[in-house]
Amino acid sequence: MELNSYTLATLKHGEKGIIQSVDASDPQVQRLMVLGLVEGAEIEHASTAIGGDPIEFRLFGCGISLRQEHARFFQVAPVVAGD
Amino acid sequence: MTKPSEIRISAGEIAVRRGAEARIAVVGSPNSGKSTLFNRLTGLKQRIGNYPGVTVERHVGTLSFDGKKTELIDLPGTHSLSAHSLEEQIAVDVILGRMEGSSAPDGILAVLDATNLYQGLFLLQQLIELQMPMVVALTMSDAAAQSGIDIDLDALSQAVGGVKICSVVATTGAGLAKLRAAITELQDRPAFQDITVWPELTEAAKKLQSRSNDELSATECKRLLIDGVTERNQSFTAGLDGDVVGFLEELRDDLFAGEPPLAIEARIRYDWVRDTLNTVQRSVPKLQSWRTGITTFLNQPIAGTVGLFIVMAVVFQAVFAWATPIMDFIDGVAGSLGSTVAATLGDGAFSSLIADGIIAGVGSVIIFLPQILILFLFIILLEDSGYLARAAYLMDRTMRSVGLSGQSIIPMISSFACAVPGIMATRVIPSRRDRIATIMAAPFMTCSARLPVYALLIAAFVPEDRVGFMNLQGLVLFGLYIFGIVMGILTALLMRKTALRGPKPPFALMLPEFRRPNVQTVLIQLLGRVKVFLYRAGTVIFTVAVVVWALAYFPRSQIIGTEVEKQRQTATYSLSGEQLAAEYERIDHVAAAAQLEQSWLGRAGKTVEPLFRPLGWDWRVSAAVIAGFPAREVVIAVLGTVYAVGDEADDATLSGRLKASTWANGSPVFTLPMVIGLLIFYACCLQCAATLAVIRRETNTWRWPVFAWVYMTSIGYVGALLAFQLGSG
Structure with a gap:
């Protein structure tokens, strides 16, 4: 499965993905789930701050920023443009 | 229960x-x-x-x-x-x-x-x-x-x-x-139907409720099942039977099977949300054009960060430049009001109280209302437009390098207006260590009450040369803001390395779209701030102004009074007309200075003078600083009062009087090293009872406010000492 290699941290600028699975053991990750970062949500990489961290994503039209270290816990399936 | x-x-x-x-x-x-x-x-x-x-x-x-x-x-x-x-x-x-x-x-x-x-x-x-x-x-x-x-x-x-x-x-x-x-x-009480999104939870809640003999409501049961018994809900779980708590844990095991409850809740609820959205909402939101422009610009990491610094620089320049004409106007009004009152009421304690105490004291604080208004206006606009959240995002990495998170930036920026709301704003920071480190750093940010002292000293002692698009005065003010930021960050770093050592703080932040701030909301907030400021000017500062005036006026020395009469008599024999009037004025000033020196305030200033002498402060500056510990903006009021009498009173403005003040040997008190030291002292020293009180309330202990006070005052003293000694050496 190529799934494992894609996480929110590997999405590039302008790329979209759908969250496939979340490693929820970290309480900070649970907090992000409460904000809507759960399996099935479509998410787009919008920008990064200086140095590539934190990353801003768009989730149902809303901006949400998270750090690289947390973005790794979210595995995504990339959405190819035109799908 | x-x-x-x-x-x-x-x-x-x-x-x-x-x-x-x-x-x-x-x-x-x-x-x-x-x-x-x-x-x-x-x-x-x-x-x-x-x-x-x-x-x-x-x-x-x-x-x-x-x-x-x-x-x-x-x-x-x-x-x-x-x-x-x-x-x-x-x-x-x-x-x-x-x-x-x-x-x-x-x-x-x-x-x-x-x-x-x-x-x-x-x-x-x-x-x-x-x-x-x-x-x-x-x-x-x-x-x-x-x-x-x-x-x-x-x-x-x-x-x-x-x-x-x-x-x-x-x-x-x-x-x-x-x-x-x-x-x-x-x-x-219009009725509506319950929607059962999570039947297992409802079922478990029912069981728990009947086991607690209806002591818990259905809602409380649901929350307990998800949250468990934690520190946060202790207030209503403390009285529960051990039996009920045991049953609760059993139910939670069944419900979550070892998975984190919050994650399960999020998955189940957002599944419902997505289904619902599919039926009620068509189309995917896209950005409006003007927003897209701003967002595209800010999405470039470097441009966004540079933009942040430009925004901050413009705010501080505006605070200094825009407010000046209005401030000059208020200064003029207060000045002429004071002399009119003094002329109408003549000599005596009452006239002096109104003119030198109340009008000079309160007036010298009210004058800073325009600056404070402009500063608050900018902070409210930045917050309401959603820009402060973006600032937190942009600064997260930098803040992390000092052991804080981007979320600390919002309390810190708010502290530029006032540390009290700034410290209150730390409540959005979930980690306690992180929160206290931010609270310790926040009072170093240059608050609007420091601004009057900076403005006065800068206007008096920094030349108005132009450096690029800013003038030197604006640049020095900007430098003082940077100094405060650096001190705050060093403090946070120090705290996170010592007393508040711990894991990296978490960070998740919603970045709202840019929106045009609503005029009514901005005005209501601004009005609230003005009310607080005027209330303080009308109560605390008024009281301090009157008390300080009384301390500076009493006791009246009979000897000096008699001496004045004698000298006036002598003058009438040899002089007349304008010369006589000038001589009268000279005698009055000398007498007023002598009265002040032997007043309670003069004695207090002299008592503490040895402590502040190494900083280059005379007894008047020392007295003003002492009086400023409850609220630092009072210092201006006290200087206004202290210098309204005495031989420097010829100068119409307070800054003119400060420039004219000298030691007994005729050398000026306000030399450049002394002024720099005084500015450093003000940048560091925690002269604000309200901040101490809010730290006490937010940290729930006296340990932190006491620590903050001792720490900040020591740094201020040492900084001023170094500046004066090195500068004068």
């Missing part, structure tokens, strides 16, 4: 409820436009207080419709009923009626942002499970429509069990009349 069915109403509550027929809690996520809507609905009929035991502001307003009154309580923004920060906890406690001294509200006004229904529906679903009378206000429906979001209100209402939904535009007022009517109708 109090039964939820019991009605608990305190005496204070009865007073609040008089006249209002229902109490409605206004609930919504941060940035949902909740406060704008609240201001729209209640206008100026609102009171700001605090929740018992915490410093979270409690905004209560009255809504009148059709002759009926409804009381609205604006709660802190929350994303979920499983509270994460102190502010969220308070919102949840009020909704559930757990807040000490107040019963649960009679209903809920849920505020949802039409452009962010995804997160809004998550919270709404939790609220619906409470089965309290409810109405939903869908804000920013104009922005949603412009972005191509088409929401089917009927379908949405149906999806959430028939709750009434009012689409509003808080900025223009569209839809507000309907919403007012709907809120007022909540008094009749």
Whole structure:
């Protein structure tokens, strides 16, 4: 499965993905789930701050920023443009 | 354990409820436009207080419709009923009626942002499970429509069990009349159906409720099942039987099978949210053109960061440049008012009290109102436009390198206006270590009360040369702001390396779209700040001005009085006309200086002078600094009073008088090294009783305010000492 290699941290600028699975053991990750970062949500990489961290994503039209270290816990399936 | 069915109403509550027929809690996520809507609905009929035991502001307003009154309580923004920060906890406690001294509200006004229904529906679903009378206000429906979001209100209402939904535009007022009517109708407790999103939870909650012999409400059971027994809900779980707690743990094991409950809750609820969105909302939101432009620009990391610094520089330049004409005007008015009063009332204690005490003292503080207004205006605009959240995002990496998170940037930027709201704003920071480190750093930020001292000394002692697009005065002021930031950051770093060592703080931040700030909301907030400032000027500063005047005026020396009479007599023999008048004036000034020197304030200043002598301060500066410990802006008032009498009084302006003041040997007191030292002292020293009190309340111990005071005062003293000694050496 190529799934494992894609996480929110590997999405590039302008790329979209759908969250496939979340490693929820970290309480900070649970907090992000409460904000809507759960399996099935479509998410787009919008920008990064200086140095590539934190990353801003768009989730149902809303901006949400998270750090690289947390973005790794979210595995995504990339959405190819035109799908 | 109090039964939820019991009605608990305190005496204070009865007073609040008089006249209002229902109490409605206004609930919504941060940035949902909740406060704008609240201001729209209640206008100026609102009171700001605090929740018992915490410093979270409690905004209560009255809504009148059709002759009926409804009381609205604006709660802190929350994303979920499983509270994460102190502010969220308070919102949840009020909704559930757990807040000490107040019963649960009679209903809920849920505020949802039409452009962010995804997160809004998550919270709404939790609220619906409470089965309290409810109405939903869908804000920013104009922005949603412009972005191509088409929401089917009927379908949405149906999806959430028939709750009434009012689409509003808080900025223009569209839809507000309907919403007012709907809120007022909540008094009749309109019914709606429960939506069972999570049947397993409802089932488990029922079992738990019957095991507790109905001591817990269904809602409390649900929250307990999700949150477990934690420190946060101790207040109502403390009285539970061990047996019930054991049963609770059993139920939780069945429900979650070892998975984190919050994760399970999020998965189940957002599944429902996505399904619901599919039926009620068509089209994917896209950005409006002007927003896209700003966002594209700020999405470039370097441009965004450079932009942040430009914004800050413009704010500080504006504070200094724009306010000057208005300040000169106020200065002129206060000056002529003082001399008119002195001329009308003649000599004597009363005339001196009015002219030198009250007008000079309070006037020299009121003069800074324009600067404070401009500063607060910018901070409110930046916050309301959503820019402060972006600043937190941009600065996160930098803040992390000093052991804080981007979230600390908002309290710090607020502290530029005043450390008190800044320290209060630390409540959004979930980690306690992180929060205290931020609280220790916040008072170093240059607050609006430091501004008067900086402004006075800079205007008097820094030349007005131009350096690039700023003048040297503006540059020095900017430098002082940077100095405060550096000191604050070093302090935070030091704290995180020593007393507050711990894991890296978490960070998750919603980045709201840029929006045009609403004029009414901005004005209401600005008015609130002005009121606080004028109230302080009218009470604390007025009192201090009068006390300081009295200390500077009394006791009156008879010997000096007699000496003055003698000299005047002598003068009349040899002089006449203008020369005589000039001689009279000279004698009066010398006498006033002598009186001041032997007054209580003069004696106090002289007593502490040896301590401050190594900093190059004379007894007058020392006296002013001592008087400024309760509130630093008082220093200006004291200097105004102290220098209104004595031989420097010839100069019309306070800065002129400071320049003219000399030591006994004729050398000036205010040399450059001394002024730099004084500025450093003010940049560091914690001269603010209100800040100490708020640190005490926020940290719940005297340890931190005492530490902060000693730490900051020592740094200020040493800094001023070094500046003077090295500069003069």
